[in-house]
Every structure is written in structure tokens, then in C-alpha cells.
Amino acid sequence: xxxxxxxxxxxxxxxxxxxxxxxxxxxxxxxxxxxxxxxxxxxxxxxxxxxxxxxxxxxxxxxxxxxxxxxxxxxxxxxxxxxxxxxxxxxxxxxxxxxx
Numbered sequence: 001x002x003x004x005x006x007x008x009x010x011x012x013x014x015x016x017x018x019x020x021x022x023x024x025x026x027x028x029x030x031x032x033x034x035x036x037x038x039x040x041x042x043x044x045x046x047x048x049x050x051x052x053x054x055x056x057x058x059x060x061x062x063x064x065x066x067x068x069x070x071x072x073x074x075x076x077x078x079x080x081x082x083x084x085x086x087x088x089x090x091x092x093x094x095x096x097x098x099x100x
Contacts, residue, residue: 001035003028 008028012019019027070076073086082089 001039002032003035 005024005028008024008031009019011031012024012027077083077086077088080088
């Protein structure tokens, strides 16, 4: 499928991307190629394939959720730019407003 330069400029406008004439021409070829690949994939008959089919068997690879000791507080706070007691100090994210 070949896109025109006007179609590429229209797509760029929708994406709010400014393109030079050289970029428009380069992207016209690239987008046309991508759409051609999509058309080839769309032509494949998948009527007998269930929508959730996998080409390989799925295996749960999560580790068991078991408690384990955490790092010492001093090591965790060693790289903190600011601390307050045993806590990492961060800037306020929300304005508290006039009533505090």
C-alpha cells in the first residue's frame, strides 16, 4: 500500500509532529512498507485458530512469596540524598493549602 505525501502530512498533523519535506518523503516509504506488511499478515487465514492460542506452553515463572530479611536501615539510607531519622526525606508533592 503506497501512501501519498498528503496522507503522511495528515498523519503527522494528527500526531502533532512537524515534518520537513525530506522527512515526509522518507516516512512515506517507511509507513507504506509497514502497511504492506500488515496487509500480508491480514491475508493469513486464522479462522481455525482460537483468539487466545499460544505458540508455546505457558509456565508460571514467579518465585514463591516468602518473607525474607530486609536490608539494614543504614544501608538503605546510605544513598538517600536527604534523611530524617530512619526515613528518606522527600519534597512535598501536594500543596497543603491555607488550612495546613
